[in-house]
Amino acid sequence: MTGFARGDRAGVPWLGWTCGTCRFCTRGQENLCDNARFTGYTLDGGYAEYVTADARYCFRIPAGYDDIEAAPLLCAGLIGYRALAMAGGAKRLGLYGFGAAAHIAAQVARHGGQDVYAFTRPGDDTGQRFALSLGAVWAGGSEVRPPQALDAAIIFAPVGALVPAALSATAKGGVVICAGIHMSDIPAFPYALLWGERTLRSVANLTRRDGEAFFAIAAETRIRTSVRPYALADANVALADLREGRIEGAAVLTP
Numbered sequence: 001m002t003g004f005a006r007g008d009r010a011g012v013p014w015l016g017w018t019c020g021t022c023r024f025c026t027r028g029q030e031n032l033c034d035n036a037r038f039t040g041y042t043l044d045g046g047y048a049e050y051v052t053a054d055a056r057y058c059f060r061i062p063a064g065y066d067d068i069e070a071a072p073l074l075c076a077g078l079i080g081y082r083a084l085a086m087a088g089g090a091k092r093l094g095l096y097g098f099g100a101a102a103h104i105a106a107q108v109a110r111h112g113g114q115d116v117y118a119f120t121r122p123g124d125d126t127g128q129r130f131a132l133s134l135g136a137v138w139a140g141g142s143e144v145r146p147p148q149a150l151d152a153a154i155i156f157a158p159v160g161a162l163v164p165a166a167l168s169a170t171a172k173g174g175v176v177i178c179a180g181i182h183m184s185d186i187p188a189f190p191y192a193l194l195w196g197e198r199t200l201r202s203v204a205n206l207t208r209r210d211g212e213a214f215f216a217i218a219a220e221t222r223i224r225t226s227v228r229p230y231a232l233a234d235a236n237v238a239l240a241d242l243r244e245g246r247i248e249g250a251a252v253l254t255p
């Protein structure tokens with residue numbers, strides 16, 4: 001094993017193993033590996049008290065974060081970071097769906113000098129206040145146009161109708177990034193929303209390079225994660241609360 005010593009805290013992310021030989025791995029896109037294995041899905045662990053993991057895919061947890069605070073960095077934090085990288089340093093950055101991923105991405109974006117515009121479910125005043133408390137320059141419902149056109153938007157909510165909404169809030173040359181694994185159908189929209197060299201794309205998984213870059217930032221600036229711990233036996237309660245939007249930030253299962 002390299003990179004870790006006995007007693008080090010190791011973070012085990014979603015991407016647990018890649019083949020290193022497929023056409024995606026060999027061109028630096030191991031996040032798209034045809035043979036990838038994922039923690040808690042095709043690899044045991046994740047929803048468990050003990051886990052074995054391939055050290056090459058694990059990350060060192062920076063000092064200053066306790067275990068529960070660090071947990072969301074490994075999932076929500078990493079996917080949010082890759083989406084943020086796709087936004088290419090956009091000055092005016094919209095985040096649609098202000099949950100676990102967005103609340104971390106907002107802080108990283110702000111650290112990088114970007115202005116965050118947070119879009120929540122219509123009427124979600126609590127969510128909007130939460131976004132402003134984390135440094136967003138503006139917060140409003142997803143049905144509202146922001147005061148200025150965005151340079152990029154990331155959609156974290158699994159709601160297809162947000163795609164035309166985000167495109168119409170985005171300036172020429174801007175990019176709209178879908179960061180969820182699933183999304184409801186995207187409704188038809190006029191080509192004019194895409195015209196002007198706007199780009200629409202998705203983001204999948206992470207590469208180890210993303211993780212290293214992200215944890216370097218987490219070590220440099222203290223990211224505040226909002227967490228609600230649940231006992232491992234209450235995993236289904238946590239999932240139900242998440243589905244119903246009853247969690248601010250991230251749910252964390254503890255063994």
Ligand SMILES: [Zn+2]
Pocket residue numbers: 018019020021022023024025026030032033034035036
């Ligand atoms: Zn591969």
